[in-house]
Amino acid sequence: MHTVLQEIELTFRYPVHFTAGVFDLSNPLLRDVIAASGDLPARIVFVVDRGVVRAHRGLTSVIQRYCSQYPETMMLAGRVLVVPGGEKAKNHPGHVKDVQRAINNGGLCRHSYVAAVGGGAVLDVAGYAAATAHRGIRLIRIPTTVLAQDDSGVGVKNSVNAFGKKNYIGTFAPPFAVINDSQFLLTLSDRDWRSGLSEAVKAALIKDASFFADLERHASRLSGRDLTAMEETVRRCATLHCAHIASSGDPFELGSSRPLDFGHWAAHKLEQLTNFRLRHGEAVAIGIALDSTYSLLSGSLPEADWWRIIRLLQELGLAVYAPELRLHLHAPEHPRCVLRGLTEFREHLGGRLTIMLLRAIGKPYEEHEIDAGTMIRSIDILKQFSRRPELPEYPVDREKEHIHAKSERVAG
Numbered sequence: 001m002h003t004v005l006q007e008i009e010l011t012f013r014y015p016v017h018f019t020a021g022v023f024d025l026s027n028p029l030l031r032d033v034i035a036a037s038g039d040l041p042a043r044i045v046f047v048v049d050r051g052v053v054r055a056h057r058g059l060t061s062v063i064q065r066y067c068s069q070y071p072e073t074m075m076l077a078g079r080v081l082v083v084p085g086g087e088k089a090k091n092h093p094g095h096v097k098d099v100q101r102a103i104n105n106g107g108l109c110r111h112s113y114v115a116a117v118g119g120g121a122v123l124d125v126a127g128y129a130a131a132t133a134h135r136g137i138r139l140i141r142i143p144t145t146v147l148a149q150d151d152s153g154v155g156v157k158n159s160v161n162a163f164g165k166k167n168y169i170g171t172f173a174p175p176f177a178v179i180n181d182s183q184f185l186l187t188l189s190d191r192d193w194r195s196g197l198s199e200a201v202k203a204a205l206i207k208d209a210s211f212f213a214d215l216e217r218h219a220s221r222l223s224g225r226d227l228t229a230m231e232e233t234v235r236r237c238a239t240l241h242c243a244h245i246a247s248s249g250d251p252f253e254l255g256s257s258r259p260l261d262f263g264h265w266a267a268h269k270l271e272q273l274t275n276f277r278l279r280h281g282e283a284v285a286i287g288i289a290l291d292s293t294y295s296l297l298s299g300s301l302p303e304a305d306w307w308r309i310i311r312l313l314q315e316l317g318l319a320v321y322a323p324e325l326r327l328h329l330h331a332p333e334h335p336r337c338v339l340r341g342l343t344e345f346r347e348h349l350g351g352r353l354t355i356m357l358l359r360a361i362g363k364p365y366e367e368h369e370i371d372a373g374t375m376i377r378s379i380d381i382l383k384q385f386s387r388r389p390e391l392p393e394y395p396v397d398r399e400k401e402h403i404h405a406k407s408e409r410v411a412g
């Protein structure tokens, strides 16, 4: 018998830039990003989110003008490809094919570029297509939503949906560079402005209690669409996200632990149960509320911390409950029961079920067994917040009594 033990070490390095007006003719950032790598002029295919094109009339011509200003650096290969925005881009396999076709027709090689401009869904589609064409074309992400700028766009993954499941098909593929342009955020709907804030709450809860306190302090500015407050929040969240990927020791998620997925087992299932009526960020807010309430009822999270979490989500305009949480709760393995999301989460990760819970704000821990009864009681508690958008003051004695009564029932 003979065995060769193969060992390969690889380092990935990519910049995450923060700018305003990336396609302004006076802004050389994108040119510089490409020029730094040599092999010039480089071919580049642009994939742009239709929602962004609608909100920024003339964007495709602006991109063409930008490229033609730097003929020594970049060569636009074909027309700017516009793809539908939102989850439908990930649900229909044809859009991945469209991007791969544009890469093929444009004669791109592994030293060429795909530049993806859009929300998290379009970045995922373009990222998957780029990662699989020629086994990997360089990807420049230009995220245009809060969620994509503070979370999905700065990470190392891409995916599309299949078999009715979120993110079933995809790859780990670090981008070549990320350019976060705050000007894109100005045209977001209120919904998309808010929904990405749930990822900032998540990052604060698992990584940085002082960031959480700052989110509380700036909650009204953030929900009131103050761009300066949002830029700062996006920068801090993206930085925490990147630092985690670089330092966790498991950037490609080979183990079972997924701290960045706090609140996500329920979120992914809820997106599916609501037929994607909920945005990813909206579902994450509910997932955070649910796992925080479970942490409260299982005795690990102090009640004052729990209140702060629920209040912050509400102050940011994020709902903490959806009626789909109650579907088929008597049958936890029913495909349309939220609790089935635990099994699907474990299958997606591989290995042992590992769910992040909280001991305190900024102090997570891993749990491997989730009690269905306690989770159902957590859902019951969150239901109280469904009909009442206004905020209870903390402490509110009646509410507290109610929670205590529920906690005692759980304990009993």
Ligand SMILES: NC(=O)c1ccc[n+]([C@@H]2O[C@H](COP(=O)([O-])OP(=O)(O)OC[C@H]3O[C@@H](n4cnc5c(N)ncnc54)[C@H](O)[C@@H]3O)[C@@H](O)[C@H]2O)c1
Pocket (backbone or CB within 6 Å): 049, 050, 051, 052, 055, 084, 085, 086, 087, 090, 118, 119, 120, 121, 122, 124, 144, 145, 146, 147, 148, 151, 152, 153, 155, 156, 157, 158, 159, 167, 184, 185, 186, 187, 188, 189, 192, 195, 196, 279, 280, 281
């Ligand atoms: N790859 C990852 O690691 C990762 C991580 C988290 C989330 N995601 C994925 O990201 C997706 C959610 O992304 P999202 O929250 O950015 O939403 P989204 O991509 O679904 O976009 C939401 C809507 O906003 C529009 N839009 C985008 N930018 C705009 C702008 N500047 N102005 C006006 N409209 C604009 C889009 O056209 C779309 O209609 C989900 O599919 C989720 O699974 C991926």
Ligand SMILES: [Zn+2]
Pocket (backbone or CB within 6 Å): 151, 199, 264, 280, 284
């Ligand atoms: Zn997420």
